[in-house]
Amino acid sequence: MARFLIRTYGCQMNERDSELLGCLLRDRGHLPTESEEQADVILVNTCSVRDQAERKAVGKVGLFKRLKRQKPSLVIGIIGCMAQAHGQALLDELPHVDLVVGPDQLHDIPDLVEAALQGAAAVVATAVREVIPGDLSAHAPDQVFASVAVMRGCNQFCSYCIVPQTRGRERSRPLADIVAEVEQLATRGTREVLLLGQNITAYGVAEARHEGGAGAAHPRFADLLRAVHAVPGIVRLRFTSPHIRFMDADFVDCVCSLPKVCKAFHIPVQSGSDRILQLMHRGYTAADYLRVVEAIRGRLDRVAFSTDVIVGFPTETAEDFAATRELMRRVGFDMAYIFKYSPRRGTQAADRFPDDVSAEVKLQRNQLLLEDLEGSVAARNQARVGQCIEVLVEGPSRRNAARWQGRSDTSKVVIFDPVGTLAPGALVRVTVERATAHSLFGSIVP
């Protein structure tokens, strides 16, 4: 029995991988710990999206050298995207590391950890698997909210993004396997499922091509949503991240007509300037983006949009930035992750375009968008005061345990006083009495 610690950086896919890796290690009798000093095994699940994230992870692993000196039997592993991207080079740079394991080898990590605990030599395991790791739900603890990976990899090659190199090409799990996993989760109490994929709306597209042309009958993302929607016990369905290029009429019809699909859509836009979108290789224009948003909004009474934006992409002018601001104003996002561009080694943008927007201008643009966003979110939340909304209960509020919190289907955090016997996973109706930029506050409707 060993005590293990997993540190996780990056996206929801990494969070999910770490969670399941923890379950696999527990299944073998190993115990989790939060103490670096007490751990016998430390695994760092890394992100490669930004150079800064990589430097942070290397710095963190570098600090573990001291622990290894004190306890030579300590097993240290780097897993995830960085392991995939750099492989042996990580072992060369950090010789106190025992394991370098890519995301497709998740199932093998317990064996590799146990071998390392027995004194095996350092290992690099980064083969990309055609068949992606499947159902791990049997190992997961019972939970109201669960994530399910439905596809991995990306074929889009946006010029600033390293994901196609680290996570490989698109591979989708069979629809029947995903449905079986969700059914299993539902029988154990899961109420809300978050479907995960780097380019999730391309679910099944690569497989359809292999099977004989773009029109081949492999299930697509809308088919998957319909199938998961039909699983009894699941009351809410979310997904991330979609790409506007794959959000066709069938997709729009599906997300608008299926009641369990949450009406909060995170759709990365990145820029409102067509010229910059072209340099980014995003494959759509600002008008295409707005068309999809308007098609969804036209069908729904209430809906929330969120997005990702990069400011200061190479050559971004004041005019390009103004187009981004205007697009954000027109959509009226409820949330946005706004990033200042930084070149990512190994991407086309880093190789081909000088990083020519100054740090000062990037900061200014970032702040302007954040200010715009804050105003728009506050106004949108304020408009919900007086409304009665359905909330999926999470449990006691993190800030004040006397109150409880949950989420609306538009992804708003809702705080309320618990009434009667309330359990996580219950659906309640709450009248909104006041709103801040971050949360809604209200009372349960008896």
Ligand code: SF4
């Ligand atoms: S679609 Fe997303 S994951 Fe794929 S290359 Fe573009 S930014 Fe990266």
